[in-house]
Amino acid sequence: MRKKIIAGNWKMNKTVEEAVELAKAIKLELADCNGVDVVLCPPFTAIKAVSDVISETLINVGSQNMGSEDEGAYTGEISHAMLKELFVRYVILGHSERREYYKENDFWINKKVKKALEKNLRPIVCVGEKLEDRESGNTESVVEQQVRGSLADIPASAYTELVIAYEPVWAIGTGKTATSEQAQEVHAFIRGLIKDMVGAEAADAVRIQYGGSMKPGNASELLAQPDIDGGLIGGAALDAVSFAGIVNAGI
Ligand code: 13P
Numbered sequence: 233m234r235k236k237i238i239a240g241n242w243k244m245n246k247t248v249e250e251a252v253e254l255a256k257a258i259k260l261e262l263a264d265c266n267g268v269d270v271v272l273c274p275p276f277t278a279i280k281a282v283s284d285v286i287s288e289t290l291i292n293v294g295s296q297n298m299g300s301e302d303e304g305a306y307t308g309e310i311s312h313a314m315l316k317e318l319f320v321r322y323v324i325l326g327h328s329e330r331r332e333y334y335k336e337n338d339f340w341i342n343k344k345v346k347k348a349l350e351k352n353l354r355p356i357v358c359v360g361e362k363l364e365d366r367e368s369g370n371t372e373s374v375v376e377q378q379v380r381g382s383l384a385d386i387p388a389s390a391y392t393e394l395v396i397a398y399e400p401v402w403a404i405g406t407g408k409t410a411t412s413e414q415a416q417e418v419h420a421f422i423r424g425l426i427k428d429m430v431g432a433e434a435a436d437a438v439r440i441q442y443g444g445s446m447k448p449g450n451a452s453e454l455l456a457q458p459d460i461d462g463g464l465i466g467g468a469a470l471d472a473v474s475f476a477g478i479v480n481a482g483i
Contacts, residue, residue, distance in 0.1 A: 234439050236455060236482035237395060237462035239271035239294060239356060240469025241324060241443075242278075251278035255285040257472035265290055267483040269462070271322045271356075272469075276310055283319045294322030294356065297330060300343040312351040323348050324464070326382050327358045328401045338381025345382060349390050356395045356441070356464065357382050359422070363402035371400075372421055379425050391434035395441060396422060397464040403444025405466060412453045412460075415442045419459035448477030455482050 246254060251274045262270060273294040274282045283293045299309030315323065325348065326341035341357065348355040359378035361371045379396070386394070398418050403410050410418075419440045427435035442454050443464030454460050462482060468474040 234437070234461045235269055236267070237269040237271065237439050237441060238465065238475075238479045238482050239273060239322065239324070239397075239441065239462070240465050240475055241296060241327070242272070242274045242469060243296070243329070243466060244275060245470055246274060246278055248278045248281045251275075252281050252285055254470065254472060255282045258475055259286055259289055259291065261472050261476035262291065262479055263289070265479055265483075268479055270479055273322070273324055279315070279318045279320060287319070292321045293319055294324060295320050296324050296327065298323040298325065298344055298348060298353070300340060300347050302347075312347060312353055315353065316351065320353065322354045322356055322395070324356045324358065324397075326378075328360055328399055328404065331358075332401070338378060338384075341382040342384050345386060345394065349386070349393060354393050354395065356397050358397045358399055358443070358464070360397075360399040360401050360404075360444070366400065366402065371418065375418060375422065376425055379422055380429065383426075383429065386430070388430035388434040391426065391430065391438040395439045395462070396426075397441040397443050398422060399443035399464060401444075405445070407445050409445040409447075409450050409454075410442070412450075412457050415454055416457040416459055419457065423459050446478060448474055448481065451478040451481035 271292045271294045325344045330336045345355045361374040365374045423435050439461035441462040441464045442460050446463045447468045
C-alpha cells in the first residue's frame with residue numbers, strides 16, 4: 233500500500249516573514265498528519281526559516297530545484313549539500329515552468345535526479361503534456377519521452393524513494409483540473425512505463441502525484457483513483473486551510 237504524499241510548491245511566492253507565517257498556520261492545521269507524507273517547498277531563501285518552524289513535526293521540507301553538480305563555478309545554482317544542511321528531504325526536479333521558461337531538458341533533469349538519489353535526497357520528478365499535445369493526441373508520447381528521458385538509468389531500487397508528479401501543463405494555475413478519469417489514465421500509463429523500464433515491483437512501489445489546480449473540492453475524487461498517490465499543489469498550497477483540506481482528503 234503506497235502512502236499518499238501531498239507537497240506544496242510555493243513557487244516564487246513568500247518572503248521569509250510571509251513564509252514563516254504560512255508554515256506556522258500549516259503546522260497548526262496539520263498537527264497530526266500521520267497518515268500522509270506532507271512536504272512544504274518554499275523558495276530557497278525561506279527554506280531555513282520554514283525548516284525551523286516545522287522541525288518538531290512530521291512535516292518535511294523540500295526545495296523547488298537543485299543543481300546537478302557538487303560545488304564550484306555554477307552561478308545561481310544550489311547544491312545538494314546546501315539543501316541538506318537545511319534539512320531538506322525532497323527536491324522538485326523538472327517542473328514544467330523550469331522546462332518551459334528556463335529550457336531545462338530531460339538530459340539535465342536526469343543528471344539532477346541521479347545526483348539527488350546519490351545524496352539521499354528524494355526527487356519529485358515532474359512530467360506533463362501541454363494543451364497542444366493533448367489536443368493533437370500526443371499526451372502519451374510526450375509523457376513517455378519525459379519519463380524515459382528524465383529517469384534514464386535509474387535502478388529499480390530507487391523507485392521507493394523517488395516520486396513522479398504528473399502535471400498536465402494546461403491544468404497548472406488555470407483552474408482547469410484534469411478529470412479524475414483523465415488523470416488516472418495517464419497515471420496508469422506512467423506506472424506501466426515504469427514496469428516496462430525496471431519491473432513490476434518498482435512500478436508498484438513508485439508514488440505518482442497529480443498536480444494542476446488541485447483543491448480541497450476536487451482532491452478526494454482525484455486521490456481515490458487507484459494510481460494517484462498524492463498531489464503537488466501550487467496555488468492552494470499558499471493558503472493553510474486549503475492545503476490542510478487537501479492533505480486531509482488524502483488520509
Ligand atoms: P496549481 O495548483 O496552482 O495549478 O499548480 C500546480 C503546480 O504547478 C504544482 O507544482
